[in-house]
Amino acid sequence: MKIRLDNVVKEFETFRAVHGVSLDIESGELVALLGPSGSGKTTILRMVAGLEYADAGAIYFGDENATDIPVRERGVGFVFQHYALFPHMTVGENIAFGMKVSKVKRSPQAIAERVKELLDLVQLSGLKDRFPGQISGGQRQRVALARALAVDPRVLLLDEPFGALDANVRRDLRRWLRKIHDELGITTLFVTHDQEEALDLADRVVILNKGKIVQEGTPEAVCRNPADAFVMNFLGDANKLDADIRGGKAYVDAVAFDAEGVPDGSGQILFRPADVSWREQGQGIAAKILRVIDRPDSRRVLAMTGSGQAVEFDTAPEFPYRKGEEGFINIRRPRVYAAA
Amino acid sequence: MVHARKGKPPRVGDNIVFRRSLLGIVLVLVALMIVAPLVVIAVEAFSRGAVYFAESIADPDTRHAILLTVITALIAVPINTAFGVAAAWAITKHDFRGKRLLTVIIELPFSVSPIVAGVAYLFVYGLQGLFGPVLQSMEIKILFALPGIVLASMFVTAPFVARELIPLMQAQGRDLEEAATSLGASGWRTFFSVTLPNIKWALLYGVVLCNSRVMGEFGAVSVVSGNIRGQTNTLPLHIELLYHDYNAAGSFAAASILACLAIVTLVVKVALERQGAGRVQRPAALAGADSIIPETKP
Structure with missing residues (x-):
């Protein structure tokens, strides 16, 4: 029926x-x-x-x-x-x-x-x-x-x-x-x-x-x-970073993300904790590790970006970095939305 | 207690001296306030022998008083039961404006002195009262007759059934009725096969309490009945009348009937409480039982 x-x-x-x-x-x-x-x-x-x-x-x-x-x-x-x-x-x-x-x-x-x-x-x-x-x-x-x-x-x-x-x-x-x-x-x-x-x-x-x-x-x-x-938030763990949207790009701490179709103004990018990788050197959003939480199959890292926004991400259990170390985060599959 | 340190009670708040004196006070008060009067009723009732006791009971006025009391209960209790079920149903299963107020009003008779209720009925239905002239012109006699006695008794006992049912029905919620209706049951069917079986013990409990109060009611009834011997005297009024006639044995004999009723009520009440408490499948127990019963996999 x-x-x-x-x-x-x-x-x-x-x-x-x-x-x-x-x-x-x-x-x-x-x-x-x-x-x-x-x-x-x-x-x-x-x-x-x-x-x-x-x-x-x-x-x-x-x-x-x-x-x-x-x-x-x-x-x-x-x-x-x-x-x-x-x-x-x-x-x-x-x-x-x-x-x-x-x-x-x-x-x-x-x-x-x-x-x-x-x-x-x-x-x-x-x-x-x-x-x-x-x-x-x-x-x-x-x-x-x-x-x-x-x-x-x-x-x-x-x-x-x-x-x-x-x-x-x-x-x-x-x-x-x-x-x-x-x-x-x-x-x-x-x-x-x-x-x-x-x-x-x-x-x-x-x-x-x-x-x-x-x-x-x-x-x-x-x-x-x-x-x-x-929806992004409700379906699962998500990180949220405030971004400026200008001409189809979203900027977070001078790093640009593709934001086609999103109107200019303030916005946010959201991403899953699994979609983050950490680098000591190179490109990405500068961040500092605040804490590392161990889980049976992974390590959850709590970090703070250069502009003071919190980010959480999951890494392999072999992740060697510790509290206080600095580096850069790279985001896969970011989703950009205009601010609500 | 081997391990208890000297001078320390086994549990916090447990002190032997305090416990014993507390128990002592309660026992003495129970003996003085409750047991002694009941014993006196029994002793006095038979003080002039069993024959006199039987004669007192067989006295036409006493017999009439018993009959009137029973008739009053037979009318007032069913009506109040229906009222109580309807009120509890309305309050617990429906939403409407003034629900809280209604709940309070239903409980009002508990806090009003029965004699006030009696006097109020005089003002409403009496000759000089609100409806008095109308009723008189229609030749309807309410006061100093059975209808008045029944009305006064009903006022006093109105809350008993509803009061027992409301908390239970509130705890049960509307799910069962909704489930029954969604399965195709009519309103009546839902009430008789789903609602009623789940409230029956509480309902009976309320009915028993209501009945014992109807039969024992003195204050409100004494105002509206007019105390006409052999006509409008209920058993409690008759007991008082006999006593004022210096017929102590007769009055105690009549009183012993009410006392017996009280004992029967008590026994039924305890039995009902056991029923209510001993049942495994109460809805209240259902909700919390998940964690107790281990899941058996198919």
Whole structure:
């Protein structure tokens, strides 16, 4: 089922508002809504689900205008960050709930069969008679997914599905969810504030800030070509140096960088810590090493440029220089943006 | 304690002399304030023998008072239960202007003396009161009759159910209801199969407390009932009346019924608390349980 958001607006007295978001999600696509807290990503998801109504704009499921269809009839599967399993029902009863309350009547045998099928799908066959309180967080989230899938939703919506789990479980579940999605081919939209999760899992990433889409594209596109300084920063560690932009060049401490298309005036160049190399002599921005931090696979160097701006970069573990030494930094793949 | 240095308590704040005297004071006060009066009720009730006790209970006026009290509870408790659930639901699952004010107002009867409530009802429904003339012309009798007694009892016990439910429902949030609705459940279905099972112990707890207070209410009811023997006398009012008639044994016999009710309430209350505390799958426990249960890989 293709989903289309057309200039959707939702105002709140506080933050997490959505200011005019348009978005197309192709049938069978797995899309991540990525943004910091308060960027409106969960609000968008809840509007697609029908848990929240848009103040303006429209949401289409295929050709049908779903904007005012109540959540009950919208046919979405929603997975909550904190699972929202019914604590007084067993795992099996939780999964069966949607089928029991459905307008489409199913025989008890049909329901039992479907529950078994779903338990197999989420690899929890032995836990049918346990209560949610008796299984682990990762297992609960898989039950929640099975429960959402039980009603044969047109769209699967997940709100920070792995937010409450610890790192290892998270990585496993992520890969597992991708597998399930590839098996079922259901249109899936999920919300996360974790860029690694979004890049790992999604076909397409939609990055939000302050209730607006700032960039959307494949993980490759957003990583290689961040639209602005916010995206660059949000996707990972980034250094920022103030620069003067004159005639298509950005100058930092008299070193010029290519800045074609960026308007003259003050600007900034951003670059990843891995894209820096250090030289004792020669060209580059003059800098002094303030501190060296050791990591299992690298050394992180904290340095200060001649004009007093901080830079952090990663080097091989064999990096021989120490605190107090002076040299020059060279930047690969710098990105130049006009000052915000 | 072998390792404890001389003169030092085993733990900070633990001092044997202080601990014992504290416990002593509490025990003496409990004996004087709570146990002694209850024992006296039992002893006095049977002071003229079991036969007299049975006769006192069987007295038509006493029987009527018991009946009236039960009827009052049968009307007031269900209404207040419905009110409490509705109020707690509205406050915890919806956002609206004046939510805080409503929360405070619901709790108001706790801080108002019951007698004030009774007098207020006189001013509203009494002959000289706000609606008095209208009610009289329509021949509706509220004061000095069952409706007045029920209304006064309801006022006094209005907060009990809501108060038990609000903190619990607040902790549970809206996720469960939203999940049920997204799965296609109707509002009623969601309430009966998702909300209610998760609040049932707290609800019962509130109902039990509400009931015991309705049956025992004296102040507000005494103002609005008119104390007509055999007609508008509830059990607590009747006990006072018997006592003023110098019928101590009769009054204690009637009082023993209320005392028994109190004990039943207490037992049910403790049982309910155990239910509430002993359950594994409470939502509150769910959120925090992640770290306790090790992840088992499929």
